[in-house]
Amino acid sequence: xxxxxxxxxxxxxxxxxxxxxxxxxxxxxxxxxxxxxxxxxxxxxxxxxxxxxxxxxxxxxxxxxxxxxxxxxxxxxxxxxxxxxxxxxxxxxxxxxxxxxxxxxxxxxxxxxxxxxxxxxxxxxxxxxxxxxxxxxxxxxxxxxxxxxxxxxxxxxxxxxxxxxxxxxxxxxxxxxxxxxxxxxxxxxxxx
Numbered sequence: 001x002x003x004x005x006x007x008x009x010x011x012x013x014x015x016x017x018x019x020x021x022x023x024x025x026x027x028x029x030x031x032x033x034x035x036x037x038x039x040x041x042x043x044x045x046x047x048x049x050x051x052x053x054x055x056x057x058x059x060x061x062x063x064x065x066x067x068x069x070x071x072x073x074x075x076x077x078x079x080x081x082x083x084x085x086x087x088x089x090x091x092x093x094x095x096x097x098x099x100x101x102x103x104x105x106x107x108x109x110x111x112x113x114x115x116x117x118x119x120x121x122x123x124x125x126x127x128x129x130x131x132x133x134x135x136x137x138x139x140x141x142x143x144x145x146x147x148x149x150x151x152x153x154x155x156x157x158x159x160x161x162x163x164x165x166x167x168x169x170x171x172x173x174x175x176x177x178x179x180x181x182x183x184x185x186x187x188x189x190x191x192x
């Protein structure tokens with residue numbers, strides 16, 4: 001068979017090599033296991049170049065998933081928790097996995113329930129975009145869990161909602177005082 005798709009049928013190996021030389025091309029064995037073996041008359045250098053190019057394109061399209069880590073302590077404050085949770089949301093939105101770890105030191109090991117409480121809260125907060133891949137477990141002085149992004153259909157990716165700025169709700173307008181009413185000097189927002 002040639003690059004054009006022209007077939008020569010079953011022929012002797014010497015004849016096939018001779019035919020390839022006449023055409024200025026190479027005889028390449030495509031399927032050695034077949035009976036009889038299948039060969040092609042092609043430009044082997046061009047074939048290797050195109051094969052390498054296809055592999056490069058396939059590698060470009062390949063999704064590379066990373067595992068990113070957020071660390072907590074048993075006494076992590078709410079603001080720090082929110083900050084780390086938002087980072088985890090961003091990473092999960094980008095398609096990466098997130099490993100949430102709680103590091104215990106010294107006497108903190110006796111209060112593992114505090115770490116479990118943080119991981120449970122994190123699981124609930126990320127439930128809309130992530131699923132638990134590895135349930136919370138202890139490994140040495142660390143308790144950790146791993147989240148992966150939820151699978152979404154291709155339609156929902158295409159029709160992803162565009163984030164719009166949230167409109168501020170209009171404040172109710174204050175009623176204007178009539179001219180004959182006494183003017184109250186206290187503002188409504190004032191506490192004292």
